[in-house]
Amino acid sequence: MNWITNYVRPKLQALVSSKNEVPDNLWEKCPACEHMIFHRELEEQLRVCPNCSHHMRIGPATRMQLLFDEGKYTRAELPETIQDPLKFRDRERYSERLKKARSKTGEQDAIQVAHGTIGGQKAVAAVFDFSFMGGSMGVAVGEGLLTAAKLAVEKDAALITIPSSGGARMQEGILSLMQLPRSVIAVEMVKEKNLPYIVLLTDPTTGGVSASFAMLGDVQIAEPGAVIGFAGARVIEETIRETLPPGFQRAEYLLEHGMLDMVVPRAELQETLGRVLHLLREPLTGEALSTSGKGKKAASKAAASEEAKSGTGAQKEKAAAQDEKSGTKTSKSEAERVTQQ
Numbered sequence: 001m002n003w004i005t006n007y008v009r010p011k012l013q014a015l016v017s018s019k020n021e022v023p024d025n026l027w028e029k030c031p032a033c034e035h036m037i038f039h040r041e042l043e044e045q046l047r048v049c050p051n052c053s054h055h056m057r058i059g060p061a062t063r064m065q066l067l068f069d070e071g072k073y074t075r076a077e078l079p080e081t082i083q084d085p086l087k088f089r090d091r092e093r094y095s096e097r098l099k100k101a102r103s104k105t106g107e108q109d110a111i112q113v114a115h116g117t118i119g120g121q122k123a124v125a126a127v128f129d130f131s132f133m134g135g136s137m138g139v140a141v142g143e144g145l146l147t148a149a150k151l152a153v154e155k156d157a158a159l160i161t162i163p164s165s166g167g168a169r170m171q172e173g174i175l176s177l178m179q180l181p182r183s184v185i186a187v188e189m190v191k192e193k194n195l196p197y198i199v200l201l202t203d204p205t206t207g208g209v210s211a212s213f214a215m216l217g218d219v220q221i222a223e224p225g226a227v228i229g230f231a232g233a234r235v236i237e238e239t240i241r242e243t244l245p246p247g248f249q250r251a252e253y254l255l256e257h258g259m260l261d262m263v264v265p266r267a268e269l270q271e272t273l274g275r276v277l278h279l280l281r282e283p284l285t286g287e288a289l290s291t292s293g294k295g296k297k298a299a300s301k302a303a304a305s306e307e308a309k310s311g312t313g314a315q316k317e318k319a320a321a322q323d324e325k326s327g328t329k330t331s332k333s334e335a336e337r338v339t340q341q
């Protein structure tokens with residue numbers, strides 16, 4: 001027993017802390033540049049670091065609010081699925097892990113589906129929740145993707161998937177792997193109806209998710225700096241015994257190597273998605289139809305993404321419409337051609 005530690009120190013601490021009250025959650029450290037950011041400022045910046053533009057992860061609710069017009073959307077109910085089919089246990093029971101993730105997130109599993117409009121265009125979004133067991137894809141997530149695809153077909157809407165996932169959920173073994181072809185079937189359902197399918201890759205998109213629906217978009221968009229790949233960089237380095245190039249598996253690297261159509265900062269995502277959807281669904285509407293003249297073939301997936309990037313959608317639309325007038329095809333077939341791509 002020491003009167004300094006037992007009596008004096010607590011008194012001093014009380015004295016100091018009362019004068020220096022800073023709640024822990026007032027500041028947040030950027031994981032990339034270690035800059036301390038005022039919490040409110042970070043929220044205003046959509047959780048993008050004002051110092052280095054690092055895009056921090058955001059949850060499905062924030063994501064949907066960000067993407068749908070006026071932040072309004074309707075959540076779709078997802079069907080109940082089999083729980084812990086293998087009675088799996090590693091260091092902890094899978095059922096126990098599920099329970100914890102559910103109480104932490106208030107959600108049933110790692111995916112949320114909602115519908116609404118983006119830039120006035122009907123859209124269904126399937127958004128992954130990385131905070132729910134690393135956004136891993138088990139039966140429930142597969143079911144969620146199918147539900148989203150069916151909803152898109154039913155509502156004649158575009159499907160947008162937004163993965164943020166470490167891959168398959170190993171606690172569900174082979175049933176988890178079966179979600180890869182299932183998610184591909186979901187995408188096919190949408191494509192068969194000539195509805196646009198867009199993937200917005202967010203940090204991280206890895207493993208089985210990157211080996212299925214997440215790479216099948218008509219237009220592939222990613223957030224800056226997002227890690228996108230199948231196997232982890234360290235595993236690859238150990239296997240091939242070579243040092244990987246800088247920026248490997250980052251969104252910008254994938255864009256440079258032709259795996260993505262665009263990398264779009266978070267603040268511009270809603271506008272860009274709206275523009276892409278408009279181009280894919282209504283390429284020949286508005287004043288563009290009433291203009292005449294010569295134009296060149298412009299309606300293709302590449303053109304659509306290029307337009308969205310450069311922000312000259314209206315001009316190119318005009319060109320497409322002019323092409324239409326001078327060409328021999330009917331406007332319906334042109335529109336179909338565009339949507340199919």
Ligand SMILES: [Zn+2]
Binds near residue numbers: 030034
């Ligand atoms: Zn930063």
